[in-house]
Amino acid sequence: MAQITLKGNPINTNGDLPAVDAAAPDFHLTDGELNDVTLADYKGKKKLLNIVPSLDTPVCATSTKKFDEYAKGRDNVVMLIVSADLPFAQGRFCTSEKLDNVVPLSMMRSRNFAKDYGVLIQDGPLAGITARAIVVIDENDKVVYTEMVPEIGQEPDYDKALAALG
Numbered sequence: 001m002a003q004i005t006l007k008g009n010p011i012n013t014n015g016d017l018p019a020v021d022a023a024a025p026d027f028h029l030t031d032g033e034l035n036d037v038t039l040a041d042y043k044g045k046k047k048l049l050n051i052v053p054s055l056d057t058p059v060c061a062t063s064t065k066k067f068d069e070y071a072k073g074r075d076n077v078v079m080l081i082v083s084a085d086l087p088f089a090q091g092r093f094c095t096s097e098k099l100d101n102v103v104p105l106s107m108m109r110s111r112n113f114a115k116d117y118g119v120l121i122q123d124g125p126l127a128g129i130t131a132r133a134i135v136v137i138d139e140n141d142k143v144v145y146t147e148m149v150p151e152i153g154q155e156p157d158y159d160k161a162l163a164a165l166g
Contacts, residue, residue, distance in 0.1 A: 004131050006124055006152045013131050015118030017146040024137040025116040029082060029105035032091045037105060039141060046077045046165050049135040050156075051119050053126055055085050055093045055104070059155055060132070064093075064102055070162055071101035076139070077165055080105055082113065084129040119148070132156065136164040 002013045018025055024047075026039045039047075050067050052060035060083065067079040079102040083090065090104035107113055111128070114120035119130040134156045136145035145164030149156050 001122070002118065002131070002148050004148065004150055004152060006126060008151070009124065011124035011126065011152075012122045013118055013148070014115055014120040014122055017118050017133060017135060017148055018143045020143050020146060022143050024135070024141045024143050027113045027116065028110060029113055030087055030108050031103070031105055032087045034087060036109070039137075042078050042080070043141070044139050046139050047080055047137040048077065048161060048165060049080050049082055049117075049133075049137070050102075051082045051117065051130050051133040051135065053121075053129050053132065053152065054083055055081070055090055059153060061093070061097070063132075063155055063158075064099065064104075065097060066158055068097075068099040068101045070158075078103060082107065082130070084108075126152070134161045136161060 002016055003010055029037055031037050064081050071079045081102050081104045084107050086108055087106045114130045119133050121127050132149040132152055134147040138144050147156055
């Protein structure tokens, strides 16, 4: 279990992020067309998972925009934005912000992704959604970088996350 904070108040996740050099846990998430997607759908690509509580918050929106900008013209990289938001809300956000280099994925059908990646918030007002975290996975589905952001209101370390993509 990891302890993070929300406005300085301690909250806990269900576990820890996957270990660097470990195989990335598979996942089943929902895309904007209501299709189930898994890790295998991105086989052969480097993947950055920007795990956010909700795209309807300023920090989540900012990080998604920054990763969208980075992904322009990089065909070997996919930026997956994972949240508890419904695919419809994710789609509206990406359309209104003109983001087309990120792939929003929803946990609407299951919280197993959050449990398997150790980011499911267990207590406090955000219980049931995810902590803010970054997981970078290489083209062979090995975890190469992780960051559990210690305070929900903080942005992730973009430089380290992007450096891990190579």
